Amino acid sequence: MDRLTQLLLLIPDNQYVTQSQLSEQLNVTNRTIYNDVLKLNKLLINYGTKIISKPRLGLKLEISNLNKYQEFVEKMKTDELLTTDNAEVRMYKIVVYLINSLHSIKMDDLCEELYVSRSTLKNDLKKVRYFIGHYDLHIDHKPYEGMKINGEEKNLRRCLAKVERSQLMQDDNLMSYDLEDIGGILKHVFKNHNFKISEYAFHNLVIHLYIALSRIQLGNILEDNYNYIEHHNEKDYIVAESIITELEDKYEVVFPKNELNYIMIHLSSKKIITEQNNTVVSSDIYEIVISMLKEINNTFHFDFRHDFDLITLLSLHLMLLKIRLIYDLRFENPLKDQIRESYPLAYEMASISSEILYEKYRKRVTSDEMAYIALHFGVAIERQKKTNKKNVLIVCGTGRGTAELLAYQLQEKYSKYINVIKTHESIDFSDIDFKNIDYVLTTVHISETIPVPIIEIKPFLIDEQDIILKDYFKADYKNLILNYFAPELFIPNISLDKKEDILNFMCEFVKQKKNIPDNFHELVLERERIGSTSFGNYIAIPHPYKPIGEESFVAIGVLENPILWDSEMVQIIFLLSMQEGGNEHLQLFYKIVSRLLKNKNLISMLIRNQSYEQLLSIIELLSNN
Structure with a gap:
């Protein structure tokens, strides 16, 4: 008779029996x-029976349909219900x-x-x-004795917490009475x-406390790292x-002082803090944030150093991350x-700027933590996008009133694309500074040479012209995107099967086509050492650790078969190079990649x-919106 059947027959329906007695x-x-x-309860659910558990009392059968229960027992005896x-x-x-x-x-x-x-079992x-x-952690295997997983207690608990979370995600019914009771105490x-x-941190803390209880009951306490x-x-x-x-009172367990400190660290690192909490951001946190933003500006040509909202929220986040x-x-x-x-661009910003944290604390930031940081950068990018529209000068030769009306129409219809800087009634541009102007929209012919594109329009917009203007603005963005993708840098059917070999091959390939520095490959590998570039x-989007060379470009490699790129399967590689000094249109590339990822x-x-033609058709499709 198998153990599950033996266990079922040992649990009475008229009194409680403890787990210790059964074990x-x-x-x-x-x-x-x-x-x-847990396994028996999943099997019993359709047979009018369940095993109930109560603290300090133990386990007992609760049978609501005796005939179905007896049917269940017979099936168990014949192994009919047991599945691996x-x-x-x-x-x-x-x-x-x-x-x-x-x-x-x-x-x-x-x-x-x-x-x-x-x-x-060997494969498992x-x-x-x-x-x-x-x-x-590691498995210690002793001849004639068997196996056991060993390591530091804090790492054993981290591992058990991951297992517990995974099991709960697979089956909500696995929530035990202990977990519910601990949640109630919290x-x-x-x-x-x-x-x-x-809420997520709350459920994590419940699991950590549940594991701490079970480990202390087994005689395993934390090392003296938290005194x-x-x-x-x-x-x-x-x-x-x-x-x-409250836990000691309920479960009759004594928590050592070290366990108390460990719980306090969990609370301090996961609580919600806001600007309204009278929280003081220390000077070292502020300096780290500014250094991170400086690194982002140097690498991506995004200057967030005057974004006070980002500085504040990122500082509050780093107080806990520290x-x-x-x-x-x-x-x-x-x-x-x-x-x-x-938000692939925001995530890449988080990856690069996290090196500042490594230099400060000598601890690598995990990909999970990078994603939290990326959210802050994602919001900042969206905020900055509102100020990245094209600046337009309106030229109208029929008077100020018509010019103002046209400006209003344009701002209403194309607010997604443009900011109307000013209106101008003359075709004499000697007093106009074109430094901050991207386009001139005019109702009159301009023969004078000026340093920005000119678009001739009618004084009152009609549907046909409306479509033409929108297409013009879209085409401008589309051309900026296509500038990244050159046919000579498209590499199909790569037959290599190791990440290092692929990066070496693609860097050498690019070297034959582009004027890149000699240390290009080494800088790509340096970025890989920071963290995975698979998305x-x-x-995957590998790239040099810092901007390098005179131009920005992307080499696209497509593998014959997917390979393991760190911990994820990859078959399409965008080898990105950002020019020294940054590139203000880099966001467009990441926008296309983000849409492709989805x-x-x-x-x-x-x-x-x-094929390159297939790539172009995909880019065309993704950039139409």
């Missing part, structure tokens, strides 16, 4: 009992078993636990090793102390103390992929038909 009878851990109960988990679920289970087990686990025991063969263990490697404490935290708290905040400490007091970096707290971003797709949906059909079209 002793079945010779497994409490965590195994917990996982088996998919590979990802098994991987998570193995991780939990090998971390929480008090002793090493033998392969045969693990096979029996998971209902899989040894060969399947490869995935486990890769997964736990992200948390600086809500009560936060309300009493008027402590604000985002000295540089960023001590009295209110955060009081809130942490209140949480500990704590997370110093204490190695990971804060996942559930919208990371959407942010990268929607999802089979696209359109899997167009990506597939370019992969299937690897």
Whole structure:
């Protein structure tokens, strides 16, 4: 008889039995009992029965349909209901078993636990090793004793938190009574102390506390890394103390002082702070923000150094990020992929400017944290776009009244494209400074040579002319976009299968076509060392770490087959080079890439038909709006 059936038959319907009693009878851990109960409840849901759990009492069967329950038991005895988990679920289970087990686990025991063969388990263990490697953990395997995952306690907890979040995302019904109770305690404490935290951070904290409880119960406490708290905040400490007091009272567990400090750090690094909180931004945070904005201006030709809203909000964000970096707290971003797709330029700004944080704290900023920073830059870009319209001078020879009416019409119809700087009634331009003017729209013929394009229009706009003007403005933007993509820099059917080889090949290819500095390839690799340049949906945008050379361009490489580019599959590579001094039209390139990232059909079209003509038709389609 399998263990699940044995467990079911050991749980009575007329009294409670504790997990400890069941684990002793079945010779497994409490965590195994917990996982088996979750699995049984998923199977029992259609048979009028469920296993209920109450703190301090234990488990009990609640049978509402005896006939269906008996039918269920018979099916269990014949293994009719038992199905094996998919590979990802098994991987998570193995991780939990090998971390929480008090002793090493033998392969045969693990096979029996998971209902899989040894060969399947060996394949699963490869995935486990890769997964736990992200948390600086490893599997210790001793002959005749078995396996166990080992590492620092804080990293073991981070890994368990990731597993717990993933399982909850796959099945909302996995929310246990403990998680609900911990959430209730947090809500009560936060309300009493008027402590604000985002919903996502709240759920993360619930999971961390749940794991802390289970680890302390198993005798595993944190190392002495948190006894000295540089960023001590009295209110955060009081809130942490209140949480500990209620948890200790409910679960009869004693939290060491180090655990209290750890909870306080979580609170300090994830709370909501605003400009209205009388929060003081320290001089070192302000200097970091200004350095980041200076780096962005040098690299992307975007000057945010006078955007006070951005400086304020980014400073408040970095106050919390600083704590997370110093204490190695990971804060996942559930919208990371959407942010990268929607704001690739802002995300790239975050990646480049995050080097300032690395230089200051010697800690790498994760891609999740970069996405949070990118949101601030994305808002700043949108704010700046409103001031990036074309400046227009209106010339009208029939008087001021007609000129003002025409200016009003143009501003109404083309506010998306232009700012009307002024109106002019004469064809003598000796008193006009064209420094800040992009176009002249005129109702009279101008024979004098002036340094900007001239568009002749009628005094009163008609539909046909309306279409022509819109097409003109759109064509101007489209030409700016197409300037990035030259036919001689399109490279189809690349047969290489390693990122390093592809970058070397593309840099050498560009060197034959463009006048680029000798260290171009090295600067591209330097950017790769900062963080991945893959953006999802089979696209990567590598580029030199800083602007270099005399012109901006893009080399497009399409691979015969997708390859693993760091942690994501990539088949289309945009090797971007920004000219020294920046390029004010760079945003147009990233706008096109952003639209391409969201359109899997167009990506597939370019992969299937690897031609420059196909690329042009895609750009044409994406730039029409």
